[in-house]
Amino acid sequence: ETGVTQSPTHLIKTRGQQVTLRCSSQSGHNTVSWYQQALGQGPQFIFQYYREEENGRGNFPPRFSGLQFPNYSSELNVNALELDDSALYLCASSSGTGRVTDTQYFGPGTRLTVL
Amino acid sequence: AQSVTQPDIHITVSEGASLELRCNYSYGATPYLFWYVQSPGQGLQLLLKYFSGDTLVQGIKGFEAEFKRSQSSFNLRKPSVHWSDAAEYFCAVGYNNAGNNRKLIWGLGTSLAVNP
Numbered sequence: 001e002t003g004v005t006q007s008p009t010h011l012i013k014t015r016g017q018q019v020t021l022r023c024s025s026q027s028g029h030n031t032v033s034w035y036q037q038a039l040g041q042g043p044q045f046i047f048q049y050y051r052e053e054e055n056g057r058g059n060f061p062p063r064f065s066g067l068q069f070p071n072y073s074s075e076l077n078v079n080a081l082e083l084d085d086s087a088l089y090l091c092a093s094s095s096g097t098g099r100v101t102d103t104q105y106f107g108p109g110t111r112l113t114v115l
Numbered sequence: 116a117q118s119v120t121q122p123d124i125h126i127t128v129s130e131g132a133s134l135e136l137r138c139n140y141s142y143g144a145t146p147y148l149f150w151y152v153q154s155p156g157q158g159l160q161l162l163l164k165y166f167s168g169d170t171l172v173q174g175i176k177g178f179e180a181e182f183k184r185s186q187s188s189f190n191l192r193k194p195s196v197h198w199s200d201a202a203e204y205f206c207a208v209g210y211n212n213a214g215n216n217r218k219l220i221w222g223l224g225t226s227l228a229v230n231p
Contacts, residue, residue, distance in 0.1 A: 041223055042205055043205070045218035045219065058218055090159065098217055099211070100211070101147055101211070104219075106159040108158045
């Protein structure tokens with residue numbers, strides 16, 4: 001059974017650029033959640049996708065957007081990067097309908113640095 | 116506002132010693148409570164969770180946690196720490212109310228160091 005994988009591992013961008021992060025969910029999982037974890041902080045919920053539809057969103061601006069594909073893999077897109085976007089971006093997959101009671105399985109994350 | 120507090124930013128214990136990591140939540144509704152561990156280069160791993168029933172829950176790697184409603188706490192414990200337990204530990208809370216049943220609210224984490 002393959003776990004949750006994320007790519008790339010590390011990424012360096014400059015302010016104003018756009019970035020796409022990718023996540024492959026664990027086999028059999030149809031829900032993907034994305035989190036931002038700034039240095040020294042806990043994860044912050046960005047949004048969740050269930051069966052290719054956005055299924056919940058945290059307090060992040062619209063320049064944070066996402067997609068989920070028919071194979072349940074997912075992308076996180078961030079436009080107009082700001083310095084404060086520098087963080088570890090975590091993807092988590094789960095089965096069920098995406099409620100908090102569903103066990104989430106996390107990927108290792110993508111470290112984004114914005115210069 | 117809903118929040119999770121982990122009062123200890125950093126804890127150092129000796130190998131073989133007991134461990135208790137504290138977690139308090141702020142919201143009054145019945146919470147769903149979680150403890151996760153994060154090791155460098157690895158994803159967050161669920162240690163244990165509490166939804167209802169017996170307030171003492173057992174998890175993986177010899178960890179346990181106790182839910183105390185009167186204290187709004189969900190402290191994580193381990194009787195004897197191993198060097199491999201050195202990691203970052205996060206407490207998270209979820210709620211089953213409309214519009215808020217998709218996201219977990221996380222604490223800032225407690226960094227655990229283990230002395231040989």
